[in-house]
Amino acid sequence: AAPIDQLVKQVDGLNLDAVKAKFPDTYPDLNLMDLYRAHLANVLSEVTGVDTAIIYPNLGWTSGLDKGDIALPVPSLRVKGKKPDELAQEWAAKFPDTDPLFTKPTVSQIHLSFFVKASPLVNAVIPMVQHKGAEYGFNKADGLKDPKDPSKGQKRxxxxxxxxxxxxxxxxxxxxxxxxxxxxxxxxxxxxxxxxxxxxxxxxGKQYGLLALAYEKYGDEEALQKDPINHLFQLYVRINTEMTAEKEELTKRKEAGEDVSALEANSLDEQARRYFKKMTDxxxxxxxxxxxxxxxxxxxxxxxxxxxxxxxxxxxxxxxxxxxxxxxxxxxxxxxxxxxxxxxxxxxxxxxxxxxxxxxxxxxxxxxxxxxxxxxxxxxxxxxxxxxxxxxxxxxxxxxxxxxxxxxxxxxxxxxxxxxxxxxxxxxxxxxxLVLGMSTRKGTVKFLDDILRDVADKMHEVMKKNENKYSQIEDPLATADVLGISSVMVQDMSGKRINNYTFNMETMTSFEGDTGPYLQYAHARLNSIRRKAGVSDEELATADLSLLTETSAINLCRHMAGWPDVVKNTLKTLEPTTVLTYLFKLTHALSSSYDQLQVVGSEPELMKARLALYTAVQTVLANGMRLIGLSPVDRM
Ligand code: ARG
CATH class of the missing domain: 3.40.50.620 (HUPs)
Structure with a gap:
């Protein structure tokens, strides 16, 4: 945990073990924001006279970086005798000017918003991401039977x-x-x-008795071997049509006064039932x-x-x-x-x-x-x-x-x-x-494989339009397949699970808007920047991060510092959109950073620092993409 040690050293009175002991369920060496919250609780306790144990759990997330990095609703501390908005003003004024991690809080009515100081955060978060790599954001302690004693094993x-x-x-x-x-x-x-x-x-169930019957009547061994799912489906449709027709016929005859009991005893429905009974026996x-x-x-x-x-x-x-x-x-x-x-x-x-x-x-x-x-x-x-x-x-x-x-x-x-x-x-x-609009024009159902193939074809068309890039992709069809799958998955995960959505090939495959291809493009672009610069990971580890002073660089770091909290929150919401919303915020911040943060063509040291930043962003982006099941592509 080297990066965190440095940060801890800058902060008077903080020590990792002390933080962990004082604030349970806190993992400052995995989640910088835990350290920031611990420090803030300590400072605020001085300012407000309230116990840290009450302050800490009320230090919440903000809805966006413009609202700060940490927020405190003043009433949550239950201080009596003064109005919350007066308390907010008072506490903000009392907050030390010299705090190493935070600037003075801003007040909006009954809320205090805390903004991190850039330099300590930038210098801690990038090395932390470099150090943790694919593990960054994930806290294995959640799955331990006893978080304090890993030898007791994992929860299942x-x-x-x-x-x-x-x-x-x-x-x-x-x-x-x-x-x-x-x-x-x-x-x-x-x-x-x-x-x-x-x-x-x-x-x-009985329908499998019916299917077996269909196979006995019309089955084709070769077709079954070649494409079992389709063949069985065809048999299933065919026998169901027959059975429905037969039922209608029998009802008609019955209504006409005919005795159909003998026919009924040997109907497809009855045969299926008997077949299934054989299976259960x-x-x-x-x-x-x-x-x-x-x-x-x-x-x-x-x-x-x-x-x-x-x-x-x-x-x-x-x-x-x-x-x-x-x-x-x-x-x-x-x-x-x-x-x-x-x-x-x-x-x-x-x-x-x-x-x-x-x-x-x-x-x-x-x-x-x-x-x-x-x-x-x-x-x-x-x-x-x-x-x-x-x-x-x-x-x-x-x-x-x-x-x-x-x-x-x-x-x-x-x-x-x-x-x-x-x-x-x-x-x-x-x-x-539900997913709406996924059946074909004829109203018949589509198999997943066909859907994935259609979307991949569509992505392949799009890729071919850029001949130069296309020619550099090793296996364009495989890339198109991954992009197609990303389109489908991101569309599916964009809203809350409970919402219905309409399957829309045009929107999901677009590069504009919050789509799978947009995320993949963001990842591939970072990769291309690194490729062009050709600086090794060892060199990046020695980058002078204090050169990262631009707002866009700082904001990317603030987003990265928030990633472990996003994962933690996702374990509560169990909503893929919690992750996706974060990834789109991150990639929007990324897209708007390129103008300010040129890499190729800038001074070597500056270039190295910016590359270190972009490499860290790529790691976080890839971690998030993999979490929701996407395979990040390097070129597209
Ligand atoms: N096979 C079921 C269907 O397609 C879903 C099974 C859900 N799982 C369960 N344990 N019932 O409707």
Missing amino acids: IIVEFSSPNIAKPFHAGHLRSTIIGGFLSNLYAGAGWDVIRINYLGDW RDADALAMWKRFRDLSIVRYKDTYARLNIHFDEYSGESQVSEEAMNKVGNLMEEKKICKEDKGAQLIDFSELVPGKEGKRLEKPLVRKRDGTALYLTRDISELLGRHEKYNFDKMIYVVASAQDLHLRQLFKIIELLGYKDIADKCQHINFG
């Missing part, structure tokens, strides 16, 4: 995400789940948690066929996930939940009088179990059908308890569309009613809204 989190349904299109909901889940996994891994990524496939042939569909689909999914920098530790799925485990849960539900019989089926009437409105809101879900088969919810109950047994997790996140809010509330409540409140409390549903 399961992130369940993506979870597409075999033979059905990977739709926008799965895309969002994949993007958000990948981000959350990175976030927790960066924070030192032991992250288990689970993909809970939709691969079980573990019939070897039926299972073998289904397993091939599943395995071949997983191979394909893995390719797509690799393009998105995502991997899973476990491909679980509805089919992996054993009947035995579900029977056990069934017995427990009966024992605890949670479920009751209704026309031969089993259901849970929450209105009888949970008082008030909440009980009504949870409705009356089925947990066993009349034929004894389990349902989506039943499988989730067993799976959750099974995961707890297997992984003994400290936390589990389900990244699932908000269309399933009720389902997950029911699930967590059932777990609680079964007597596992401790486990239910560890579970969290991370939901998200």
Whole structure:
């Protein structure tokens, strides 16, 4: 922690260990702002007579650098006897002129705004970023069972995400789940948690009996090998169309007074049910066929996930939940009088179990059908308890569309009613809204791979327009693919998760506005500046940072100093947009700095200092981009 030592030495009375002891949950050697807040709390305590323990937690973030680096709402200190705006004036006047880290605060009504002095910050933050590199911003202590004793091990989190349904299109909901889940996994891994990524496939139920039937009738081995996902989807569509037609026909005839019971007994629907029953009875042939569909689909999914920098530790799925485990849960539900019989089926009437409105809101879900088969919810109950047994997790996140809010509330409540409140409390549903306008013109659904290919094609077109740059890119198609993926991801992460958004190829691929290509361009440009200057990292380490006195340079440093706080806040919001908003502030500050901070052509020492700055900015930008799942490109 060399950079911080220097800073500490400049500040009277501060010592790292003392800071950590006095302010718990503070990591000044990872987060400069922790040191700044500690120092400020000490100074303000003198000024106000209030205890540092009360001041420290009330030192907040500002909405922008123009509002300062740290803000204090005066009423939060609960000093009686004077009006907050008078206190604000008084304290600002009393604040020492000679403070090493801060200039005198500014007052706006009941708020004090504190601005850092440039030189100590610049001299500390750049070396800190150089020193931490890809780790800068991430605090592994968050994931420790005991932050004071790493030997007690890491906390474990399961992130369940993506979870597409075999033979059905990977739709926008799965895309969002994949993007958000990948981000959350990175976030927790960066924070030192032991992250288990689970993909809970939709691969079980009567519709898979129907699919197997379709394969027996129309399946094509070669087509299956070549493109399992598409082939299975085609079969699925075909058999569904047939089944719908058949149902209509039977209804018509029935209405005309015909006895159709014999036909019904052998309808596609009935055959599918029987086939699925064979699967649940573990019939070897039926299972073998289904397993091939599943395995071949997983191979394909893995390719797509690799393009998105995502991997899973476990491909679980509805089919992996054993009947035995579900029977056990069934017995427990009966024992605890949670479920009751209704026309031969089993259901849970929450209105009888949970008082008030909440009980009504949870409705009356089925947990066993009349034929004894389990349902989506039943499988989730067993799976959750099974995961707890297997992984003994400290936390589990389900990244699932908000269309399933009720389902997950029911699930967590059932777990609680079964007597596992401790486990239910560890579970969290991370939901998200819809993506609109993603189907094709004909209204048919699109596969994720096709979408990614279309966006990559579009980026490739754009890249080709600049022949000179294009010719220098080693693998333009691969770069176009990365840029396309960045476009899709940034668009998805721009708003709050819960908001719906409209999939728009034009806006997402534009270089103007807050887009994926804009971020990538910012990164590539920094890279090109460094390439042209050709100064080694060792040389940069000796740069004279006191030469960085321009407002743009100082502002970039202030942004960089704020990055660890952004990561920390993201662990609270669990919103990708928290990171994105920061990255766009950083890159806007970057774009507007170029005029003021020329590199090539300036004095060698100045050039070195500016390069050190830009290299540090590049590190922070890349750290943020990787956190949300983007692969920063070096040229584009
Ligand atoms: N396969 C489901 C669907 O596509 C999502 C699964 C969500 N996860 C869960 N544990 N239920 O709708």
